Amino acid sequence: MAILRITDSGVLLDERPKGEEIALAEWRAGVRPEAGRFELFIPNTEDAEALAEIVKRFDAVILEFPDFKDGRAYTQARVLRERLHFTGELRARGQVLCDQALFMARAGFDAFEIGGGDAEGFAKAIGAYSFFYQPAADSARPIHALRAEKRAAA
Amino acid sequence: MYRYDEFDETLVRERVREFRGQVARRLSGELSEEEFKPLRLMNGLYLQLHAYMLRVAIPYGTLSSRQMRQLAHIARIYDKGYGHFTTRQNIQFNWPALIDVPDILDDLADVEMHAIQTSGNCIRNITSDPYAGAIAGEVDDPRVWSEVIRQWSSLHPEFSFLPRKFKIAVTASDQDRAAIRVHDIGLRLHRNGSGDRGFEVLVGGGLGRTPYVAETVREFLPERRLLSYLEAIMRVYNRLGRRDNKYKARIKILVADDVGDFRRQVEEEWGKSDKDRLDAPLDEVLRIRRFFAPPKFEKPGDASVLLAKARTVDAEFDRFVATNTLEHRQPGYAIVNISLKPIGLPPGDISADQMDAVADLAERYSFDELRATHEQNLCLPHVRKDDLFAVWRALDEAGLATANIGLVSDIIACPGLDYCDLANARSIPIATRIAERFADPASAADIGELKIKISGCINACGHHHVGHIGILGVDKKGEEFYQIMLGGSAAADASLGAITGRGFSSSEVVDAVDRLIGFYKANRGEGERFLDAYRRLGADPFKEVLYGDIAHH
Numbered sequence A: 001m002a003i004l005r006i007t008d009s010g011v012l013l014d015e016r017p018k019g020e021e022i023a024l025a026e027w028r029a030g031v032r033p034e035a036g037r038f039e040l041f042i043p044n045t046e047d048a049e050a051l052a053e054i055v056k057r058f059d060a061v062i063l064e065f066p067d068f069k070d071g072r073a074y075t076q077a078r079v080l081r082e083r084l085h086f087t088g089e090l091r092a093r094g095q096v097l098c099d100q101a102l103f104m105a106r107a108g109f110d111a112f113e114i115g116g117g118d119a120e121g122f123a124k125a126i127g128a129y130s131f132f133y134q135p136a137a138d139s140a141r142p143i144h145a146l147r148a149e150k151r152a153a154a
Numbered sequence B: 001m002y003r004y005d006e007f008d009e010t011l012v013r014e015r016v017r018e019f020r021g022q023v024a025r026r027l028s029g030e031l032s033e034e035e036f037k038p039l040r041l042m043n044g045l046y047l048q049l050h051a052y053m054l055r056v057a058i059p060y061g062t063l064s065s066r067q068m069r070q071l072a073h074i075a076r077i078y079d080k081g082y083g084h085f086t087t088r089q090n091i092q093f094n095w096p097a098l099i100d101v102p103d104i105l106d107d108l109a110d111v112e113m114h115a116i117q118t119s120g121n122c123i124r125n126i127t128s129d130p131y132a133g134a135i136a137g138e139v140d141d142p143r144v145w146s147e148v149i150r151q152w153s154s155l156h157p158e159f160s161f162l163p164r165k166f167k168i169a170v171t172a173s174d175q176d177r178a179a180i181r182v183h184d185i186g187l188r189l190h191r192n193g194s195g196d197r198g199f200e201v202l203v204g205g206g207l208g209r210t211p212y213v214a215e216t217v218r219e220f221l222p223e224r225r226l227l228s229y230l231e232a233i234m235r236v237y238n239r240l241g242r243r244d245n246k247y248k249a250r251i252k253i254l255v256a257d258d259v260g261d262f263r264r265q266v267e268e269e270w271g272k273s274d275k276d277r278l279d280a281p282l283d284e285v286l287r288i289r290r291f292f293a294p295p296k297f298e299k300p301g302d303a304s305v306l307l308a309k310a311r312t313v314d315a316e317f318d319r320f321v322a323t324n325t326l327e328h329r330q331p332g333y334a335i336v337n338i339s340l341k342p343i344g345l346p347p348g349d350i351s352a353d354q355m356d357a358v359a360d361l362a363e364r365y366s367f368d369e370l371r372a373t374h375e376q377n378l379c380l381p382h383v384r385k386d387d388l389f390a391v392w393r394a395l396d397e398a399g400l401a402t403a404n405i406g407l408v409s410d411i412i413a414c415p416g417l418d419y420c421d422l423a424n425a426r427s428i429p430i431a432t433r434i435a436e437r438f439a440d441p442a443s444a445a446d447i448g449e450l451k452i453k454i455s456g457c458i459n460a461c462g463h464h465h466v467g468h469i470g471i472l473g474v475d476k477k478g479e480e481f482y483q484i485m486l487g488g489s490a491a492a493d494a495s496l497g498a499i500t501g502r503g504f505s506s507s508e509v510v511d512a513v514d515r516l517i518g519f520y521k522a523n524r525g526e527g528e529r530f531l532d533a534y535r536r537l538g539a540d541p542f543k544e545v546l547y548g549d550i551a552h553h
């Protein structure tokens, strides 16, 4: 499974997961990883906020898009990043298409399981817009802040 | 009116560029129709019965003459010479070729317009009071906040794949002219006991298969907290709205299930949110507010001698003034409604030449402003009373002086079976036949305010649930039939109509409406509207009128 990652040095394609994967249900059933790096898979029906104590033990969280039209994981991602301040890898799984990659990136995803998907198309889609109106989980400053800056500079 | 700066412009242009690439991939066969569908829907492009349809957003219904001329240009070059105004203050073009759509979008961007989020399960075009800034009784111009919401909701990363489409309407008046009670979120700006401005937040209204009137989720939200509160509502909906059944996916179902629990969830989410980060900063609201400063009205006296004289001389003009104009908040001015319901033609349609004519009038007589109304009409918001006669003459010349606003022939009708592949029955011919039956202006004036709304199927795009008389097309063994509903309203006294009984065939339905109106005329009180008479008398006598006779034959 090819994984596309947004890194400081650009958008890179890479085959390796970050570590051993555990599903939330397994964790709840008492499965505990031994050592090393671990990834938690969370179904999109879960309230991410209730998982604060669990996710902080993981290096990566995987959220799912069973269908690209099912947008629940966008909310989970923002909650993980903006409210729980999760700093590990946040990876999108499922029907992950380049046309939604920008929304995913803005919601806090920094890795995408793209299968045979077109890495170049993803990179292009993620960079398709220069400005955004609303604050989200990425580092983009909203347009109103840019406007205020411009006024201050004038 | 709001004007784009470099940021707004860049965003819209980048959107066009992105879509141009996607269209090229579709045309080359790299994308299948199935893969292309979600992409075109995000740009307002539908595939209808016979062709593509492009829906263009008119944010909160406000247009400049330049924008209207560009719509005329698009109608002429890329369509069959006309456009169609919808019930959501949008305009639709019914015949564009796919290959032309990116060029159309660029033409729109040239005049600060777009088709972003006019379809798909996202936050749709924000609608508002068509008389915003012109009518008395508003606590503020609702377009200030509509524009704040438009920007916040554009390409929102979290709320672009909701369980279902999402519609927000804003008013700043107690007179609801934006149908806020039948929107997913309705916002009513008002002042509280201590004189502060804030929103009453209504959630969960909507038509469709299971219509609901919205519930008040919060009586008073300080206006500066609008966006963080909207985020909280949207987040609760995105998390908990049903996705297993398209017909139960609107927020109204979540709210109707348990409004108390819904309110608690929203308040809890809002309580935890980083409001200062999410809300529009004051300087940004002020920046937007400046675009909606009142125009520089002259200060004529309120009584116009010219107007009074013209009204005595020309009876048709007199009738036009009585039905199509409204008092303006500025003495000496009037609000002029332009009916897009000429007798015998499809509701909401307008030709390119007519668009140009209206644009000229807006430029010359109405501070360059036009409005689209949710009743599929247009409006010149700021016309001097002294100019009304000249405006009427020009409208008449353009075939746009039909004096029927709010009357029996001012019918809302969805595209129906003439265009829509979901339809059970035609809507437009029923509308035109009813209008023809009551074409005599004097008798229409005598009938008074009467809102007839027609949908070609249960999806209710023609808002039949909230018509004083609602008509719903149904399929009965392959034949078009029409059910009649009575007692609906989308105004501040919002209510849902009740089904009267079995449907009527296409050849019976106009007579049925005629009988209802005849009964009303015979039984109304002094100055009593059809709706009020229905509410006073109850459904039974009206049902008797509809079905009694037939039973006797």
Ligand code: SF4
Pocket: B414, B415, B416, B417, B420, B421, B422, B423, B424, B455, B456, B457, B458, B459, B460, B461, B462
């Ligand atoms: S109400 Fe039905 S027939 Fe009319 S436009 Fe909507 S979906 Fe089509």
